[in-house]
Amino acid sequence: MFRLTASRVGGLLARRPAAALTAASSRPSSGEVSRPVDMSRPQYWDRRVSPLPDRPFREALSAEDKALKQKEKGPWGQLSREEKIALYRISFQLTYPEMNQSSSEWKTVLGGIFIFIGLTGLLVIWQSYYVYPPQPLTFDEDWRARQLQRMLDMRVNPVEGFSAKWDYEKGQWK
């Protein structure tokens, strides 16, 4: 899957300085080709165990945001509820509850497991009909009955094992 042609390498090298110069190197959402993240710059993260990441979530601020940041330098009691939320959302992408929310991914995983086990089961059944050679005749009911009778006639393990469990007088198992 790694078809790294010379032209593609050249393209990557050309794009890397450009990516480093952009203000916020973001991670693309699903479906997009991933761009390299500049790991030499401070990273943003949402992690339970490390609440304050190296940089705020949004660094490119609009004029309103900048005004809000100025207001933040004054008493916080003067900020409205919405302004406080806005300040939080400038610095952080996800709140703790958003970070901690569970997904339904386990259903996909378990479903996929069962589907593949099912397909394997079908494959096994098909194989037992079409791939295996015919059973040896020693598996036939009739053969096995005669084999059993022969073993009893030979007194196989008569003391504690096989024939010991057969009642010869009554002709049945004990």
Next chain:
Amino acid sequence: MFRAAVRLSVSGVRGLTRLQPGCQGALAVRCYSHGKQETDEEFDARWVTYFNKPDIDAWELRKGMNTLIGYDLVPEPKILSAALRACRRLDDLASAIRILEAAKDKSGPHKDIYPYLIQELQPTLDELGIPTPEELGIDKL
């Protein structure tokens, strides 16, 4: 994880880190390595001093909080109060709210710790004008 469940008692949120009861008696069977063990009060004092630094910078605040939250304990209200004041000195309301969220998250299944923290921190919160996540509605999804 299990240590936290055992150690975080209902009665308080001491910075419990190390001392096992068995080590304090004369018949100490298993002790930790050599050296004096820091008491809870010393631990708390050290962290309060850290956050009380007047010219604390943003990096030190982040480093301090990330380290503190990495420990197997919920920080004492006095440590959190010092951290919130450090946020005020740095004009960083978002971090102050984040600290409260992190303290609540650290309590884990012990639902009575966070209300106690807020109760103890209320004077500081009122003084600095810091809202709790509940007041902002960001404690819900």
